[in-house]
Amino acid sequence: MTDPEDLVERVRDGELRLHELEDHADHDTAAEARRLLLERETETELEAIGDYAFPAEAAEPNIENMIGAAQVPMGVVGPVPVSGGAATGDHYLPLATTEGALLASVNRGLGVIRSAGGADARVTKNGMTRAPVFRVAGVAEAAETVEWVNENGDALAEAAESTTSHGELIDVEPYVVGDSVYLRFAYDTKDAMGMNMATIATGEACEIVEAETPADLVALSGNLCSDKKPAAINAVEGRGRSVTADAVIPGELVEERLHTTPEAIAEANTRKNLTGSAKAGSLGFNAHAANVVAAAFLATGQDEAQVVEAANAITTMDARENEDGTTDLYASVSLASLEVGTVGGGTKLPTQAEALEVLGLRGGGDPPGSNADALAEIIAVGALAGELSLLGALSSRHLASAHEDLGR
Structure with missing residues (x-):
């Protein structure tokens, strides 16, 4: 078993970075090493943070640079x-x-x-939403893009749904602001909250939009989704x-x-x-x-x-x-x-x-x-x-x- 003290020294020496510790030790040992380093660097004790009841490996999809857990009553x-x-x-x-x-x-x-x-x-x-933003030359190309989107819902659904066995594209609503075109994709993500599912599916659909219209993708999220922000939409x-x-x-x-x-x-x-x-x-x-x-x-x-x-x-x-x-x-x-x-x-x-x-x-x-x-x-x-x-x-x-x- 890897000694957490050894990991601490290797981080201090610049041989390893904090996010690389799981490549050299199991997840709990890596978390312990980070706690030891943090305790010494900040002159604190992390006894409560380090007293968690689940294997650190179980949290791998949910956190990076894990040191422990925040316990809320x-x-x-x-x-x-x-x-x-x-x-x-x-x-x-x-x-x-x-x-x-x-x-x-x-x-x-x-x-x-x-x-x-x-x-x-x-x-x-x-309907979980993701709304990419595209660049066009002007309103004429924006109208051409919107027309194609409105007429090719089946093609967009086929592309989007090819990335998931559960998600279903419900609707694509276009919005035009000058030389920007926003497409608000909405999905039935079944029992998943579905943000990642919607993002991956929309990315696939965007490739079809770029191939078939004058629009060029600027960002996979154009904030018309709108995720984690106050928004009237x-x-x-x-x-x-x-x-x-x-x-x-x-x-x-x-x-x-x-x-x-x-x-x-x-x-x-x-x-x-x-x-x-x-x-x-x-x-x-x-x-x-x-x-x-x-x-x-x-x-x-x-x-x-x-x-x-x-x-x-x-x-x-x-x-x-x-x-x-x-x-x-x-x-x-x-x-x-x-x-x-x-x-x-x-x-x-x-x-x-x-x-x-x-x-x-x-x-x-x-x-x-x-x-x-x-x-x-x-x-x-x-x-x-x-x-x-x-x-x-x-x-x-x-x-x-x-x-x-x-x-x-």
């Missing part, structure tokens, strides 16, 4: 009955976060939803899964459990999430949907940077008067671009794989895509619970006292 909320297009029955939702009171708040919202009979949830649109057209969850909460339950009224919650939502967000120029019209999404992403091995797109959510709260004079609360959250998968990427890591097992959604679904749809629906219900709980706390003026009671 994980809890669970639920169960809550979900009536979805893919998710049905009771589900626990693992959430990983360092924000105190988050799980308590979400669990309170889920308790109210459960007492109201559960929530409905549906994936209404699905994702809020409007969607990216990944577009999913909505809703529930009707009886007025007496709102008063008993949230200590407020349907009318007060609806007003708080309008003035805060809708008017306030509009005044701020926000792309997200919600209270804190990204909070639940981020915690679910960390727990289940999703790409955490894509929480940016998941914040493109709209929360609606309406007071509905019944014939008997009582008032119920209609609550919904619509996430336009929730990018999730149950295969590939971080879902293979042992901790995250176990979290998906808790959900009963590890690996590919039958039919393909059903597991990722179910995960999106369950996360949406969790986000709805978080919205309901926070708006209840705000409208009852209990937000500060709740944090004080929990010692946060």
